[in-house]
Amino acid sequence: MDLQNQQRVKDAAEKYGAENLVVILGSSDAEGAEIYAETVTNGDPTFAGPLAGVPLGLAVYHVFEQDIRDEADPSVWEEQIGMMEMVLDTEGLANAVKGVREQYGKYTL
Amino acid sequence: MARVAIRGYSYCLSHTPELALHYGNTPYMERVSHGETEYLKKLARSMQSFDEACSYAPNQAFIGGIDLDTLAGQPAPMYQNRLEGASRFGRFGEIMPENEFLGLIDICDVFDIIWLEGSFAADVSRELEKHPLMNGKLMSRLEKGHDSSEIEKETEEHGALPLLCQGRVVGCCRKGHDFDESLSAHVLLENIASKAGSVLALLHLLKTTGLSPTDIDYVIECSEEAAGDMNQRGGGNFAKAVAEIAGCANASGFDVRSFCAGPVNAVIAGATQVASGARPNVVVLAGGAIPKLFMNSRDHVRKGIPPLEDCLGSFAVLLDADDGTCPVMRLDALGKHSVGAGASPQAITSALVYEPLQKIGLSFGDVDKFAAELQIPEITVPAGAGDVPAANFKMIAALAVMKGELKKEEMASFVESKGIPGFAHTQGHIPSGVPFIGHACEAIKAARYKRVMIIGKGSLFLARLTNLSDGASFLIEPSSGRSGEARGVTPEEVRGILLEALEDLSKELTG
Numbered sequence: 001m002d003l004q005n006q007q008r009v010k011d012a013a014e015k016y017g018a019e020n021l022v023v024i025l026g027s028s029d030a031e032g033a034e035i036y037a038e039t040v041t042n043g044d045p046t047f048a049g050p051l052a053g054v055p056l057g058l059a060v061y062h063v064f065e066q067d068i069r070d071e072a073d074p075s076v077w078e079e080q081i082g083m084m085e086m087v088l089d090t091e092g093l094a095n096a097v098k099g100v101r102e103q104y105g106k107y108t109l
Numbered sequence: 110m111a112r113v114a115i116r117g118y119s120y121c122l123s124h125t126p127e128l129a130l131h132y133g134n135t136p137y138m139e140r141v142s143h144g145e146t147e148y149l150k151k152l153a154r155s156m157q158s159f160d161e162a163c164s165y166a167p168n169q170a171f172i173g174g175i176d177l178d179t180l181a182g183q184p185a186p187m188y189q190n191r192l193e194g195a196s197r198f199g200r201f202g203e204i205m206p207e208n209e210f211l212g213l214i215d216i217c218d219v220f221d222i223i224w225l226e227g228s229f230a231a232d233v234s235r236e237l238e239k240h241p242l243m244n245g246k247l248m249s250r251l252e253k254g255h256d257s258s259e260i261e262k263e264t265e266e267h268g269a270l271p272l273l274c275q276g277r278v279v280g281c282c283r284k285g286h287d288f289d290e291s292l293s294a295h296v297l298l299e300n301i302a303s304k305a306g307s308v309l310a311l312l313h314l315l316k317t318t319g320l321s322p323t324d325i326d327y328v329i330e331c332s333e334e335a336a337g338d339m340n341q342r343g344g345g346n347f348a349k350a351v352a353e354i355a356g357c358a359n360a361s362g363f364d365v366r367s368f369c370a371g372p373v374n375a376v377i378a379g380a381t382q383v384a385s386g387a388r389p390n391v392v393v394l395a396g397g398a399i400p401k402l403f404m405n406s407r408d409h410v411r412k413g414i415p416p417l418e419d420c421l422g423s424f425a426v427l428l429d430a431d432d433g434t435c436p437v438m439r440l441d442a443l444g445k446h447s448v449g450a451g452a453s454p455q456a457i458t459s460a461l462v463y464e465p466l467q468k469i470g471l472s473f474g475d476v477d478k479f480a481a482e483l484q485i486p487e488i489t490v491p492a493g494a495g496d497v498p499a500a501n502f503k504m505i506a507a508l509a510v511m512k513g514e515l516k517k518e519e520m521a522s523f524v525e526s527k528g529i530p531g532f533a534h535t536q537g538h539i540p541s542g543v544p545f546i547g548h549a550c551e552a553i554k555a556a557r558y559k560r561v562m563i564i565g566k567g568s569l570f571l572a573r574l575t576n577l578s579d580g581a582s583f584l585i586e587p588s589s590g591r592s593g594e595a596r597g598v599t600p601e602e603v604r605g606i607l608l609e610a611l612e613d614l615s616k617e618l619t620g
Contacts, residue, residue: 081453
């Protein structure tokens with residue numbers, strides 16, 4: 001996760017409280033999604049950004065997780081995301097983020 | 110219908126591991142922030158040699174040393190399955206070693222920005238004398254060189270950046286102003302390296318087309334660099350600066366910018382000038398980007414694979430009137446990502462692929478090959494960005510399913526038959542569709558393809574000016590076999606005209 005996005009997440013957690021923040025990832029790669037998820041839960045694993053050593057434990061989800069899909073208007077979902085469901089490994093991405101959330105997350109929806 | 114000939118193309122790489130190690134953005138920022146860390150030490154130890162860069166199959170595909178079928182059949186990982194007997198020269202261009210490229214940068218320097226150390230300059234002069242494209246005029250621009258002490262003083266006391274080759278300081282890039290950040294040594298080095306890459310591609314283009322430099326009428330440059338000073342940071346004009354060095358005395362030019370969508374937009378800009386009769390010919394070209402060298406090297410080093418992003422890419426494409434002998438660009442089916450089109454992948458894919466085809470009555474199946482972002486997967490997959498070309502082809506296949514032109518179970522075979530392997534370096538504008546023009550034109554000339562689509566996509570939001578992205582696309586087809594306008598209409602064109610008329614009628618009736 002780039003350094004500026006880490007700072008934005010950190011600032012938002014400080015302003016609104018970590019318990020009131022949900023991070024929704026749209027990464028197309030499971031490994032990348034795991035790194036992003038780890039960054040906002042356990043801290044930046046590369047130790048390069050503002051979240052290095054900052055375990056926020058945020059509620060982090062991949063957009064393909066059923067919990068997020070249930071929140072979306074089906075017609076908007078179809079228009080915005082339907083095509084990518086055919087392109088990406090939705091289950092693999094959802095499980096990747098879920099795994100990290102269950103390991104390091106302090107909050108859920 | 111307007112069609113413009115793609116008369117020629119060239120593609121070059123400059124193997125520049127030392128520029129990458131010292132001025133690629135990722136290692137540069139690491140050094141500035143944390144000093145010589147273990148990552149940087151490992152990176153320096155794991156860099157590819159020039160011979161290794163030449164024998165890496167995707168690099169050979171880029172310069173036309175091998176075709177894309179050969180690349181696709183190459184066992185992975187290709188950095189462990191290198192080509193035997195690979196040459197630095199291919200059908201489209203070459204891979205230039207770093208010492209010669211530093212010499213070429215000096216040849217491109219008209220403001221005494223680049224200083225080379227005397228013995229290095231002499232060695233490079235001997236090497237470049239043997240280069241088939243270097244002439245007396247170019248060689249006379251290469252400086253005799255400076256004492257090491259002068260270069261040391263310039264770097265230590267006057268803010269110049271040292272230039273290295275095989276671990277040794279062999280010169281420096283000086284700053285252009287004491288306070289102007291737009292003229293810092295760093296900015297000037299990036300700009301002059303991009304300029305030199307463009308010059309190299311233009312020289313190869315002139316050779317392959319058999320044209321004289323003075324035959325070139327117009328040049329459009331489309332890299333991602335900005336040339337200017339503190340009062341006009343992106344004033345330009347790279348195009349004329351490149352044309353000047355290559356001896357194109359009758360040419361003028363301008364620059365086009367749109368991040369990675371720049372080249373496709375620039376080719377369209379050039380083609381429309383040719384089609385309108387405003388210019389007899391236009392060269393569209395770009396050099397590479399030093400900051401993107403070793404961009405993903407942190408992941409490459411961590412995973413123990415060679416840092417493959419050690420080459421600056423460059424290309425040039427010559428457009429002129431359709432005389433019935435060359436593949437042509439169609440200008441009646443240009444893809445455009447409009448402001449209101451939406452930012453979702455399906456909105457972008459629809460605007461760039463589906464809508465232009467629909468406009469002329471074609472379907473996805475009527476295109477033999479699509480070429481969008483052609484990054485080398487062995488670079489991007491270890492960095493968590495996936496196989497970018499494959500993702501693009503899957504998106505096109507998925508859109509075809511949504512439009513009812515393909516069954517879902519046919520997606521894999523569609524991707525297999527319509528896609529191509531990635532073979533371009535991760536330098537934004539360089540992999541964005543245009544590397545396929547050369548291979549595509551060869552296949553069209555050999556009647557292996559009847560139609561390909563070139564797609565460019567750009568991330569405009571990186572500049573913090575707009576949240577929009579950009580995109581453009583065009584089709585390449587065989588020439589009609591007849592020149593210019595004097596020809597009949599094809600059944601496809603009749604279909605397109607009828608569809609447009611029906612659409613107009615529908616609008617009037619619903620009105």
